[in-house]
Amino acid sequence: MALARTLTTAQTGVNATIVRVEANIGPGLPGTYIVGLADAAISESRDRIKTAVQNSGLQWPKTKVIINLSPASLRKHGSHFDLAMTMCVLASQSKDAGVRQKAEHCLFLGEVALDGTLIPITGVLPALLAARREEIPTVVIPAGNALEAGLVDSPRVLVASTIFEVQAWLYGEAQLDDVGFYPPAQAEKQPDMRDVVGQSQARFAAEVAAAGGHHMLMLGPPGSGKSMIAQRLPGLLPPLTKTQQIEATAVHSVVGKTFNGPIVRAPFVAPHHSLSRAALLGGGAGNPLPGAVSLAHHGVLFLDEASEIPAATLDTLRTPLECGTVRLIRAKQQIEFPAKFQLILASNPCRCGAEQPQKCTCSGAARATYLNNLSGPLRDRIDIQVRTHSQGSILHSADTEPSAPIAERVAAARERAAARWTRAGLSARINAHVDPHQLRREFPATEDAMAYLGVFLAQGSISQRGVDRALKLSWSLSDLAGTEQPNLDHVAQAIELRGRAVMKRAA
Template identity: 55%
Template sequence: MALGKAATTALDGVLAHPVHVEANIGVGLPGIQIVGMADTGISEARSRIRTAVSNSTLPWPKTKIIVSMAPASLPKSGAHFDLPIALAILTAGLTEQEEELGGFGLSGDIVRRLETTLFLGELGLDGTVRPVPGVIPALLAAQNHGFESLVIPPGNAAEAALVPDMPVYVARTLADAFGWACGRRLLPRAGSLAQPTRPEAGPAPCMSDIAGQHAAKHAAEVAAAGGHHLLMLGPPGAGKSMIAARLPSILPPLTTEQSLEATAIHSIAGSPGRVVEAAPFVAPHSSITRASLLGGGSGRPRPGAVSLAHHGVLFLDEASEVAAGALDGLRAPLEEGEVRLVRSRREVVYPARFQLVLAANPCRCAAEDPARCTCTPGQRQAYLSNLSGPLRDRLDMVLRLSGRSAQLHADGEETSAAIADRVAAARERSRARWQAAGLQVHTNAGMPSALLRRRFPAEDDAMELLRAYLATGELSQRGVDRTLKLSWTLADLAGQDRPTIEHVSSALDLRGDAVREEVAA
């Protein structure tokens, strides 16, 4: 009997846990048996792995093979197990050959390299190593659990380059990976193969494309500067979708940490190898289900739209058509910045700190003037009834757009670049303020409310105004907190050190309580 080992990881949300793969060659009929809570996809990979080994002109054992993956209690899924399983079997074959020749097993260098390296990769039938999801979580797991290096497919080199502190090698074929493990070949570093992100084709949408609607564009600037949630109501053609689509153009680039988190989520969701450098913009159709919005699915739950929009914008157009249950599912992520999915006595957590933008018509006939509305009172009342009161209370701004605010020509309109400069300056002020206070907060909207009231209030007369609104019931406690956060954003845009009563008054106007009452009526 001969034993071979290799190491890889199993994904659990955006976390990766080390998995030790052992292959034993013993007496019995030829075949592979895989144990250790592996899913159907891993079990079905047996023929693919054997064919890849044969086409790589590497020796395949002609007896019974048992592959065990520990810890056995951890669910395992994904094609990235192909490469470590193949390497464990091949090293077991080497051990068997040495035993037949009277040797004492593999050399210490080979054993150490296999035990201190994580291997990830899907095998093609010709032995090529294909990109897989979850490389960044694997890198972080390697750092946390004492592994010295990783071997990954070339298609994952760009995302692996985001974590520069860990030696990451690229194997184009199974033969390359096996030769490196045996000390016979050298593998290139991922950093030398990482290609820069290609810009998207065509000109990016710009705020200067929108003629007029200056109040709405100002609200979008405030939302971008503070990461605030926004609901836009207005007739078709007023510019709601155009403003939302151009919101990413005025957001600052992602930091290295943010890019790392966003890239990891998109990789797990099925886009391995793609590096997310700009704020994501996710705009699902209004027929989206709760599982697609929040995440889920059988087996290993997949991240939903809220997680794909992490550190970016989630835009729900025609919000009146989105199922009420799906919209209510947004309440917890908006407060906590993450989604918790419970599956088979396991809890999977995906980050979901996104900026929510909703757009809707005022009613089904979409008449801007109520006098011209052809809807019945019941239809008009029920049109936005899917927006529950608790969800509306979590929106920082509610804005009504008018078709009369549009203009014929967009000549002289401010560009996204000019607005983005002001947004970046405001964010830098807020970041420096929260960092000086020892807080890892990227936006004013993400500031903990209790600390904001206690340590960062507005000026005294401004706080008295908020206290009066709270006492009369015009604002809830959450409404006060969100108004205060909005006031800080207005102060940052104005370059002032503390919100004044003018900033609080402007924040109350942007909250649009009168429009909220119309929606709730």
């Protein structure tokens, strides 16, 4: 009898759990048996890895092989178990205790092709974070996952292209390349705000939204620049911090979108307006995957043609907008996805798209109810509502301000906000994420500005949440202006940017 152990991970949402793989070679009829609550992809791998070992010129046991995945009560999904099971079987055939000990303290990840090639897998970064948490010293991954793995500085990560290379390293006959730690490559060039001609009000609203992380709704006729402004918003945001890069890349990793490298800039996610609730929030059978709100973590979620999205789908955004997370409850598990995103909505004023009511060919009732899918509670969570216009646009953009100076002002405003909240001992770094109770109590606007807000609240023009969001907006305007405290002008601007008149004019 020969017994060996290796390590790998089981993925649950965007988190990974360490799994111990055991292989026992003992007497009995030849065959490979996998136990430990494995899914079909893992169960089918017994023939795949046996063929790969033989095609690589290595020896597969000619007796009974039992592979156990522990803990047995945890469901295991995916093909990344291939390499760990293969190395476990190969190590169990060695008479050298050092080989088995080396395998036991190493975590293996990778799918194995029939010729022994290692295929890149999803979820590498969550697995590396789990290995670091459990203080596992060494991880072996496919070479195709090297760019993503370079985002973390521990544990030591080795890359290989075939199981033959891994077996030679395990037996001490060769060395594997070390991924090492290196700065991520530069992100692709972002679209420039210079391309957006006219729309001075919407451009300013986008700058304020970027400075404070505020949600925004743009309402205007087709071709007025709503999508262009939304696409250029990530270019106004500062590069992600190291922690944000890891968090955003971990989400994208589990859906296989990081083979070209980690996420270093604010992601921009723009799903089609026919998306389902599962596509928006995440879900799926077996192992649920993150949805659009989580893929936009630390970035921008753009929902174009928002008027065409069912109200039941849009209203599911209300909890993530408040909590910054999505919790999926299943019969035997609870999965949580991160979802701190900036929501940008765009819509035409009516089905025909006419900017002026007198030019509209829709019925009065149709125009009045066109945006009814945007419920009151959801509208109340949208900080900025602004119109774009087709009339008065210009043909040339030579004098239009590009993204670079706007991004500099946004970065300076965010630095002021981060310094202020850090001095106050708050965890938030941008104005939109500050606890409203602390904001009203410890960081109000000037006395006359707060009295001005109180008038709107007393009239019922805005809700208490609206007051909180207007106050956050006024702080963003103050940071852009470089003042120490929001004044009456900033609060008045914030009330205007809240744009209740926009929704009334749309009707």
